[in-house]
Amino acid sequence: MEKHLSEQSVPINDNNAYGIKIDKNTRCIHYSSELDIIAIKFKCCNQYFACHSCHHAIAGHSAERWQKEDFHIKAILCGRCELEMTIDQYLSSENKCFNCRSPLNPQCKTHWNLYFELVEHSCSRAAPNTFSRE
Secondary structure (H helix, E strand, O other): OOOOOOEEEEEEOOEEEEEEOOOOOOOOOOOOOOOOOEEEEEOOOOEEEOOHHHHHHHOOOOEEOEOHHHOOOEEEEEOOOOOEEEHHHHHOOOOEOOOOOOEOOHHHHHHHHHHEOOOOOHHHOOOOOEEOOO
């Protein structure tokens, strides 16, 4: 993994979460509200990042979206209680951690398409399985 000068990681249970200016609750320079407390494991590198922008800046490769058949995999990390959730649990969480019930940022839904293969409108069905760093 390439290292960005401002890149940091925080240990959470048996995982590290990476991000630019990341804090112990997985907030980063890009998303730092009280509700921004999850990290997402990227399928392409099996590493947790605070957000897609941190992955773009640090990882050195294009991100790959999780496919629907992988939604049973634990790939969401709560920065408050350190629970690892499956993608299915996270997508159906109603913006709360399943364990500690901490509120999660409802605006994260606007970026789900960057992380997960979702059933979308017919005009966007041809979306690629990866997104570019460019």
